Amino acid sequence: MDKIAGYLQSLDQSMSWWPDWATSLCLLSAAILFGLWLHAFCFPFIEQLVSGQDLFRRSLVARTRAPSRLAVVLLFIGLAASVAPFTWQEADAVWKVIIAGLVVLFGWFVLTALHIWMVLYLRRFSLDAEDNLLARKYITQFRILERVAKIVIVLLTVAAALMTFDGVRQYGVSLLASAGAASLVVGLAFQPMLRNLIAGLQLAVTQPIRIDDALLVEGEWGNVEEITSSYVVVRLWDWRRMVVPLSYFIEQPFQNWTREEAALIGTVFLYTDFTVPVDAVRAKLEEVARSSPIWDGKVVNLQVTDFKEQTMELRMLVSAKDAPKTFDLRCEVREKMIAWLQEKYPLALPRLRADMSRLGPRPLEAQSGNGRAQGNGRGQGGQDKAQDQGQDPRPGAEAPAE
Numbered sequence: 001m002d003k004i005a006g007y008l009q010s011l012d013q014s015m016s017w018w019p020d021w022a023t024s025l026c027l028l029s030a031a032i033l034f035g036l037w038l039h040a041f042c043f044p045f046i047e048q049l050v051s052g053q054d055l056f057r058r059s060l061v062a063r064t065r066a067p068s069r070l071a072v073v074l075l076f077i078g079l080a081a082s083v084a085p086f087t088w089q090e091a092d093a094v095w096k097v098i099i100a101g102l103v104v105l106f107g108w109f110v111l112t113a114l115h116i117w118m119v120l121y122l123r124r125f126s127l128d129a130e131d132n133l134l135a136r137k138y139i140t141q142f143r144i145l146e147r148v149a150k151i152v153i154v155l156l157t158v159a160a161a162l163m164t165f166d167g168v169r170q171y172g173v174s175l176l177a178s179a180g181a182a183s184l185v186v187g188l189a190f191q192p193m194l195r196n197l198i199a200g201l202q203l204a205v206t207q208p209i210r211i212d213d214a215l216l217v218e219g220e221w222g223n224v225e226e227i228t229s230s231y232v233v234v235r236l237w238d239w240r241r242m243v244v245p246l247s248y249f250i251e252q253p254f255q256n257w258t259r260e261e262a263a264l265i266g267t268v269f270l271y272t273d274f275t276v277p278v279d280a281v282r283a284k285l286e287e288v289a290r291s292s293p294i295w296d297g298k299v300v301n302l303q304v305t306d307f308k309e310q311t312m313e314l315r316m317l318v319s320a321k322d323a324p325k326t327f328d329l330r331c332e333v334r335e336k337m338i339a340w341l342q343e344k345y346p347l348a349l350p351r352l353r354a355d356m357s358r359l360g361p362r363p364l365e366a367q368s369g370n371g372r373a374q375g376n377g378r379g380q381g382g383q384d385k386a387q388d389q390g391q392d393p394r395p396g397a398e399a400p401a402e
Helices: 002-014 020-049 055-063 065-083 088-122 133-162 166-177 181-189 191-206 278-291 323-344 380-388
Strands: 214-217 220-227 231-236 241-245 264-272 295-307 312-320
Touching: 020 055, 020 065, 055 065, 055 088, 065 088, 088 133, 133 191, 133 220, 220 241, 264 323, 278 295, 278 312, 278 323, 312 323
Parallel strands: none
Antiparallel strands: 214 220, 220 231, 231 241, 264 312, 295 312
């Protein structure tokens, strides 16, 4: 280092016409470029060194690419600042920037370590398992806590980095100590973020929803795909995405179909004529459920739940392991039951009744000679006689030509 400093001093004496600030700027630029080049040159060898090792070491190296680049650049900036011809004020500003960079680097490493630890811990749980209640519980809880911890770490890191500068530190202290209108404005501005942050903590602790839970929200059915620090993404059954704020699940009612377990009971209504044999329909329903690979073998039942004016309501219950399978089983029961009724009991399907037994020939009207007189003075008997003779009984009608 002494040799380098002596060489730079001799170079500076030979270039007395060159300003000191330009020399310092060139040294800093060269240090940054050399640090970037050195990192880009050495890092592939490190990746090749750990390529045949376990997943943890490979992911650790891959995740620390950017933080290690910043560390190398800060190292060479510090070396350049120690030999550059800075004034006292310039040197103080550069070292404050380096300290702020070290604070950011420390926070960055903490975030990286937190993410790697979360990945390693959650590798023990799989959402693809048949009974994934425990996996959904821990994955949801730790992902929410991870996001909250990231927000806290970022805020503390940024605050610590800014506090290295005197002007920002004084402003921050005065802002925190004040209790006037400025604090009220800041509090109102950050109210939605703070509300979502508190809602995220409540969701992590109480867990009314979890990752991959089946929900019915705003009349739409879907699964929880992602829970962020401010909103929840629900993947609907037709692949649409519904984005709901976190506070919704704390303040509004919704249906969680997999709160304790994923198994559900599906309902199918069948409307038939009153003459349908209920026992035969019940036996067929049990046969359909047992022959289906979707049925979980727990619930199959049929009940007459209501009588309408024209039909009888039959409610069929079947159960499956999760919500998608329950929906498919309901569709299968509908298709097979209606096909069976059409084949075995076609007359038992709903129809509109009409009693034809009371409909006969139209009764003859009583003939009376004292009927009401028409316009020409003839009564009912005269009209009948005129019709028998082929004449038009209407008043003023002439007899047909023979």
